[in-house]
Amino acid sequence: MAALLEMRDISKAFSGVKALDAARFEVNEGEIHALLGANGAGKSTLMKILSGAYTPDSGDILLRGEKKRYQTPREAKQHGIHCVYQEVDTAIVYQLSVAENILLDRLSGGGSFFVNKRLLEKEAGAVLHRIGAGNLSLGLPASSLSLAEKQLVLIARALLQKAEILILDEPTAPLSLSEADRLFEVMEELKKEGVGIVFISHRLPEVFHVSDRITVMRDGRTIGIQEKEETAPEEVVEKMLGRSFKEEFVKKPAEKGGLLYEVKGLDDGRKLRSIDLHVREGEVVGIVGLVGAGKTELAKALFGASTVANGSCLLKGKEIRVRSPRDAVKNGMALVPEERRKEGLFIHESVQHNLSFASLRDISKRLWINARAERELARERIKTLGIRTAHERVAANDLSGGNQQKVSIGKWLTEDASLFLFDEPTKGVDVGAKKEIFSLIQSLAQEGKGILYFSCEIQEILAISDRILVMYDGQIVTEMRAAEATQETILLYASGGTAANESKDVRLTV
Incomplete structure (x- = not known):
């Protein structure tokens, strides 16, 4: 099969650090090609060169056998190359509606001054239905969307432009299981239409489920390109890290102290209802739920980043009022937010x-x-x-x-910090960095810090937590000790099930 795209000997340096060193990559028509590597391996830099965001220091890009060099993302899009980046906030225009964001490339491409709003919304609605997001209101301002909804809007925007090559950079990170499954169906449909898809993900089960070939990068170089059937997850991880790796995290016990933090009857008047929880010194409490369960809303409410209608918070037995993040920091609270580029860093x-x-x-x-x-x-x-x-x-x-x-x-x-709130801290992070983050959290617990760990990744919650709270529809529906919990039981409660259903067959697909 002739290659739709070839990237040969691509090199790029930033501030004296070589990000890419003679890297190579290729995609065939009608192929899903996974691009893997640890954080810093060069994946995103290589794709930004392909999509016109960066220019290479050396090397060639061939599209259908012809050499190309793109100076801007717009030039790359004109040749059918579209990218949905992991950092969705850099591509969403908050002042525009859902429909306008989906058709942004078309609206900014020139042409008639007049826009047929009804036709615009019809096209936007059709592509949302195609990816199973037809219930998303087209007139909503993008600023009101959740992270998962923003990702779906960007995917819809790319699909509308008849892409020949579609780059998906961690597209399932903010999606629920059902949303991810629908995306995989869309990818398969595009594959049948001859679209070449570059799939970047740290979730190896997804990679082996959906991809045809796998390319592994390390330290800016291409380590190998293989058919999916010719390799295995363990081999891929070893190539990514340059050494063998045992993925399981061995949690060391931390001595539990007195009651550090307690929340009673928290209600935000919107999503959250009657939240009760507590954390002891040296304890890691996992708060798990599917996308939309209210985990991020709870983390923000506790940290004063959103308003609370009712409820009380006690820190070391003393009632505290947290009306803003500044109040939270003054009281020794720290939040590592889900959207790190927008809320966690001065980027x-x-x-x-x-x-x-x-x-x-x-x-x-x-x-x-x-x-x-x-x-x-x-x-x-x-x-x-x-x-x-x-x-x-x-x-x-x-x-x-x-x-x-x-x-x-x-x-x-x-x-100064005694209570840490981690909201999806390993999203978009490779297996090596994930283990480092877990070790850091463990060391904080051993110092007597209290940890609230919010995640939709059930395996992570089981690995890091001492106690687990399961959220569904804005409420904590059950509490269990991590030693007694199973993936199936957690998923049952997170999906709205009850103890009476526990004997039923509940299957976790990750």
Whole structure:
């Protein structure tokens, strides 16, 4: 089969660090080709070169055998290359409606000054139905969408443009199981139509379920290209990391202290209803639920990032009022949010400024920041967390997703914080970085910190938690000890089931 796309000997460097070193990649017509690698391996850089966001320092791109070089994403789109990036907030226009966002490429491409709104909404509605999102209101402002809904809008936008090559960068990260299954169906339909699909994912079960071939990258180089049937998940992970890896995380016990934090009757008047929970010193409490269950809403409400109608919070036995994130930080609370680029980082500021943000009182005198102390603090945390960066002055925007997440976590590593809220901290993170994050959370628990760990990944919740709370439709529906919990039982409750149904066959598909 002739290659639809070939990328040969692609090299690219940023700030003296080589991101790509003679990397190669190819996609055939009607093929789903998975592109894998640890965070920082060069996957996103390679795809940004393909989609016109970056230009390579050297190397060739061939489309149907003809050499191409794109200076802008618009030029790449004109040749049928479309990308749905992992960072959805960089591509969504909040002031526009759902329909307008879906047709954004067409509206910005010139042509008639007048727009037929009815026809526009008909086309947008048709493509949403195609991916199983027909219930999404076309007139809604994009600013009101959830993360999963934003991702679906971007996928719909790409599908509308008759892409020859569709790049999907972690597309299922914010999706529920049913939404992901529908996306896979759409990918199969596009494959039959001859579209070449580049599928980037850290979820190996998905990769082996949907892809035809797998390319593995490490340290900016292409390690190998194989048919899916010729390899196995263990072999892929070993190629990604350059060593054998045992994925299971072995949790070490942390001594539990007294009651640290307690929430009674929390209600936000919208999604959350009658939330009761507590955390002890040194305890990791997992809060698990499917997409839309209310986990992120709860994390934001506890941290003062959204308003609360009723309820009380006690920290170390004393009632606290958290009306804003500033109140939360003053009371020793730290939040690592789900949308790290939008809410967890000053994305265009340096790694140094991001890491020192929560410690400014310790490194400043009156209005003056001690630059030397800030630099030393940043370097220490870069070393402790294993953040891959040329130096502390590199902008957070230039780091890989996993390293951005480490920075987002690292800024809270202060003595003042006693309660940590982690909202989907491993989303878009490779298996190696995931284990490092788990180890960091464990070390915090061993220091006597309280941890609330919010995730829809049931295996993660089982691995890291001491106690598990399951959410469904804005409520905590059950509590269980991690040692007694199973994936099937958690999924049962997370799907709205009850104890009376536990004998039924509940199958987890991940």
